[in-house]
Amino acid sequence: MDVPAAADDDPFEEQRERTANPMRRLFTEYGGEQAGPFSVGVAASVFARLLDLLPPLLLGIAVDAIFLNESEFSLPLVPDAWLPTDTEAQFWLVVGIVLFSFLGGAGLHWVRNWGWNRFAQYVQHAVRTDTYDAMQRLNMTFFADKQTGEMMSVLSNDVNRLERFLNDGLNSAFRLGVMVVGIAALLLWMNWQLALVALLPVPLIAFFTYRFVNTIQPKYAEVRSTVGQVNSRLENNLGGIQVIKTSNTEAYEADRVEDVSGDYFDANWDAIETRIKFFPGLRVLAGIGFALTFTIGGFWVFRGEGPWFFTGTLRPGEFVAFILYSQRFIWPMAQFGQIINMYQRAYASTARVFGLMDEDAGIEERPDAEGLVVDEGRVEYDDVTFGYDDDPILEGVSFTAEGGNTLALVGPTGAGKSTALKLLLRMYDVDSGAVRVDEQDVRDVTLASLRGAIGYVSQETFLFYGTVRENITYGTFDASDEAVVEAAKAAEAHEFITNLPDGYDTMVGERGVKLSGGQRQRLAIARAMLKDPEILILDEATSDVDTETEMLIQRSLDRLTADRTTFVIAHRLSTVKDADRIVVLDDGEVVERGTHEDLLAADGLYANLWGVQAGEIEDLPEEFVERAMRRGARTDGVELRSTESSDDD
Template sequence: MVRLFAEYGRENLAWFVVGLLASVLGRLVAIVPALVLGVAIDAVFFRNTAYALPLVPPSWLPTTVSGQFWLSFWLVIGAFVGGVALSWVQGLGLAVYSNRVQHAVRVDTYDALQRLDMAFFDDKQTGQVLSILDGDVRNLRTFLDSTLSGGLQLVVAVVGIAGVLFYLNAQLAVVTLVAVPLLAVFTVWFMRTIRPLYRALRESVGALNTRIENNVSGMEVIKASATEDYETDRVADASMDYYRRALAVVRLDYLYQPSMELLAGVAFAATFAIGGVWLIFGPPAPFTGDLLVGEFVTFLFMTQRFIDPLSGAGRIVNSYENARASGERIFGLADREAVVRDASDAESLDAIDGRIEFDGVSFAYATGREVLRDVSFTAEPGETVALVGPTGAGKSTAAKLLLRLYEPTDGAVRVDGHDVRDVEIRSLREAIGYVSQDVYLFDGTVRENLLYGTFDATEAEMVAAAKAAEAHEFVSRLPEGYDTRIGERGVKLSGGQRQRLSIARAMLQDPRMLVLDEATSAVDTETELLIQRALDRLSAGRTTLVIAHRLSTVRRADTIVVLDEGEVVESGTHDELVELGGLYATLWGVQAGDVSGVSADILARLVERSRAADEADTDRIAADVSADGGEDA
């Protein structure tokens, strides 16, 4: 919480100071009516003491009874009016401050999030991240807006009222304040006990959000599988876990809150009993001196104002611990170090030719599973190089290393002779157009999605790109053309339409290099023809890296690199590789329907490789789950 103020509070410190000063003054002004009432009772109504107010020179006070009465009246009215005005200033100042801090924290946390490595997003659940950016950030705002001022008001009330009580009658003040040390000890115990409960509660919120987010995103699968009841049970389980953790917090809170009220009530009752006896029968032992009626009335009013903030200390502590748990999650995410980041002397990749070189590249995930081993190949400017091979051979991983979504564990990936680790990530990725099988379109219009990343493109350039991508015709038939909203992830469009929009988006970027990752594998034959024509236009004159399972799409590639178990086993043109009769020829035969021409040994090897890849993925997932569990603990 100290870090929250140090990093985000300084820019808006003026609003914070205004809000806190108004809060403090408001609490002090609230003491005035009870104090003035006590003085008026003794000096104006009973006339058994002089009219005097703390910190006010006697020469400023009226000498007549009438003047003293009306001064007391207007002081009480002024205190109430001033309290309302100060409450408004406090609310405005702290609301502006807390919302500005909330905005800055959310934006900075999101910015830090999107700069993390893809490995982070491979492991983290979306709901957990969303709960941090939304719920946890809002908890901090609530703390800054109301809890902080409430805590300060509590301190001011205790100190201010205690001062007034000692000024009026030090002996009776001790009776009233004897509960304060007990309340402090009880509060420390409560804070230590509830802290781990709030941490667990925030985690359960993230798990519940993840479950709901996954189900909403997968609603089509749920309906198609008729598994609504099953998913309702799973949401109910996650919700019940949240309920149990929330109940643990509430159970402790309801032990603490009434106990605080009981202690404060005992202090009030003791004050009333001893003060009443004092007025009726004289000072009880060991008390001495006189107690006036007005002083006693002031004591009762002040004690009540003293009890109210003390009994509310539980809410303040509760909110603080909740915000503290949220702060740990927020800064835990913001402080996470990215492995892939710009070097201190990184250079911009400008005016490139587009030569791509993999030089002895090896890569292993954090779990130790090696995906690529000593992979080497070169794509000259303007050439098309295809990466093919069985599932799990490392094809997509190689493309991600070029985009520098991951770092090689050995060897180097170079562009125009520059190691990609020595150039600015932004300039590298701006030079590469990426079209994948899993197209992501944002919830917005066709226009917004086409211009994404090339925001300054003209209308004519956008339409030309859409035409080249075989997309203009179907876009023109949409209800509002390019201004038609296409839904989350482009759900209102077919797979082929989404793919063509992604190609048009890449065309607008006009990159020197292209990565086409299974860009036509999930569409029908007619749509594949349209997409393939668009891809041919897109790749013309550009260095292109194609990842494909459907080998018919890479027959015309300048070079086909065959990967198997992370190693380059063959390389050449389509005709050369077919004539070679190796793995590529076998895969080509299988896709052509000539399974009978494949030897039993090769088929057995392919099946074994697929099984080995599945086992390796299972081990990696298990290791990731174990690592996540360790982090949560």
């Protein structure tokens, strides 16, 4: 079956088009681990439906043999010698078998539901966790191109749709399959001529179902796309609710939500219109087949002979059973359309799930990768070149941070400072050149050992929803309470934490909304101190706090940077003037390097940046001012492709 065409704006179109046979893959990769519950569900479905077929057959036998006495009492597959000859005993035998079929069917239905639910829930759980794990290992470029709401739509809505199909759809498919095959066999066994009449609608139902599949398939793909757009818009707006309120743009955002919701409405209504036309059509075909069966069979019974070219006899009991089976046969045939409908929706979702799961991670460990061994902590950038797509960010960058020293990266916005250090973390890989730690190329070591040796404190501190303690211990989950307190004290955070309502057990709110910017920053520093990394990266760690808080944080950082290799990115040059070495980047190239005093004496870019912060604007060279104006007016495509707005600061 072909993968359905997607809407032009489907963010996962490329991934989805690469996915071949997603439903087959779903069963081969995930169904095998739950073969037991699946087999139980299938077996219980089969036997439960076979028991459901007994009452109409027994009713027909009872009418002809017991009530009308028009035939001998006999049961299929049961030797006549085993059957009672007394009429009343025959009656009670039929009653007993009917009761057994209902009681046994009820038990088997429970077993069936257990098996299918167990199977569906496990597959849902395994697919969601595997998809999330694959997604979080993708490089940062992927996340720059996708919105959070779009990815949440795959992990939530699409995965849930798989569970609904596996539980309800697949369960119903086996159940109805047994009904259709079993009833068709019984009808042909009871009266093959009348059975052909009852089966007349089947080819037409199959034809219209085929047409329905081809029509609805692309419509569901578009519905899945628009769901992602709605989720993305809502996620963006809820995350930026403060900006919306302060900008007085509630009406504007309401219109934007109405637009994307309208797109979803249009796509979904288009699919619904197709669906609601299809199912009544199936019922009409089924009804025509039932009416023909009843008409011909009715004439056959009360005339005592077959009408037109039909031959043989049809007893009243047989006719009653035949009509009951015909009704049970036609309705499942119509319900197959519902199952096909569920399958198509699940198909579109499965393609998106596996499309995301199969996305190239970009950053892969080499098969022979070994753990990073940090001895001195010496970090070397050797003629490094890197760019997003075809846009160069860094060109021929070379510098070295000696073990235990502090190296500061400074330069104008967009110079490539943050990008350079993300190459050390292997958020990206260099295009040429190498980044080494104690002579070990970072591409030759395991990611876990590399990132485990590096602590990272960013400007935009992220706190998880949870307690203060949980956020400090994030990444060092086995830390003792004493170690947590010591880290907090070293980060100048212990005092404010103890003043919180529940101390270290205080909930910080989503993204740490209950804390101030300085408090969040100090918790991030405490987290890094608890980790005690050999190499530390401080990316604008004090840029968004007031002067007093900056003083407290700087005291924390002085403790944290002691005796470890440290990289500092800063716009406030006063915070890096004591660094052992300062590297100045401009347009992705190293233009100056040295100590604070050396760079001031060189009277170059660093000296001009220092002059700006010292308020000596009138003394700045005209060339420097013009270049700053050009940088400010330029729409930097680099930043649009970076993972954060400050990525290339």
